[in-house]
Amino acid sequence: MTSWLTRSRQRLTGFIARRETPDNLWTKCKSCGAMLYTKEFEANLSVCPECGHHERIRAAERFGQVLDEGWTPIAVASPSDDPLNFKDQKRYPDRLKAARAATGEPDAMLLAKGHIRGHQAVVGVQDFAFMGGSMGIAVGNAFVTGARAAIAAHCPFVLFTAAGGARMQEGILSLMQMPATTVAIQELKDARLPYIVVLTDPTTGGVTASYAMLGDVHISEPNALIGFAGARVIESTIRQKLPEGFQRAEYLLEHGMVDIVVKRHDLADTLGRLIGLLMRA
Known part of the structure; x- marks a missing residue:
């Protein structure tokens, strides 16, 4: 018992x-x-x-924090999932399927249209949770779609970057997004519309080497990692110790690569004032 x-x-x-x-x-x-x-x-x-x-935060959170109530998502055409029939340890379609299941998103960049402190804007957000925010055809398509939506609405295009670089599974096709997005930025300039970049942690690789550094204004969140190659790669190449805080937002602000570092609580207000000034000009 x-x-x-x-x-x-x-x-x-x-x-x-x-x-x-x-x-x-x-x-x-x-x-x-x-x-x-x-x-x-x-x-x-x-x-x-x-x-x-x-x-780091997700795209939906970013939209909710920056945009006024009533914003709407912008649909983006879906490209072929596996243009190169790529396979490493896993098939590329399997990696995409896993990333979509984990994030609930179609790819690494989402778009929305709404207002920031009363000023109309199109906003794009790269989500690092989706394959490290890597830049592939879908991201390039989203960027071009966002830029042209801003032109159609005659409003600024605001982009939040977060990426580990180009998507290796798409090879040269991912690198082709660098000139494609550059052309879209030129279309914004021709339309005399602001292109504002908010650099978040981390923004690296081919994204930094293209649309992340072509904005009219570059804002960064505090202590965000921003660079092209990794610090260890640079140190081994130049055989010198890098300065403290190298590739961090505050260091880049001191050296003219970033215009302003803004805390997350102040981002919406800062963007609203900036858009008001630029659109008035």
């Missing part, structure tokens, strides 16, 4: 198991390690209240 003490312990253990703390109740800051209550962290726009670290 089971003793009353054993039965009591089993009931107590079951009760405690049913009341386990949810996995997503707390968030650990990736910079300072502080344990943050997730709801409060998200209410603070995913910025650590202890150290000010700006966590």
Whole structure:
């Protein structure tokens, strides 16, 4: 027979198991390690209240933070999933399928049309969660679609960048997006419409070498990693130790590569004022 003490312990253990703390109740800051209550962290726009670290956020969150209520998504034509029949450890279509299932997004760049502090704008957001925000044909298509939507609406095109570079599974076709997006930027200039880039962590590789650095104004979030090649690659090439904070937003601001570093809480207000000034001019 089971003793009353054993039965009591089993009931107590079951009760405690049913009341386990949810996995997503707390968030650990990736910079300072502080344990943050997730709801409060998200209410603070995913910025650590202890150290000010700006966590990477998803495209839908970015739209909600920057755009006024009532914004609408812009559809983008879907290209072929596997133009080169590429396969490494996995087939490229399988990688795309996994990324779409994990993020709920068709590819790494999404578009929306709405208003920023009352000023009409088309906004594009690269989502690093989708294959590292890598630039492929779909991203190039989205960029061109966004630029031309801005021209049609006679409003600015605001782009939030976050990428590890070109998408290797699309080879030369991914690199062809660099000139394609450059042509779209020239169309914006010909229409005398602002192209504003907000650099977020990380913005690297072919994205930095093309549309990320061709804006009329370059804004960055604090401490964002911005560069072309990685720091270790550069150090091994030039055989010198790089300066402290190299490729971070504040260092690039000091050296003229970024126009202004803006905290996430102030981004919508800053963009609204900037758009008002540029469209008036």
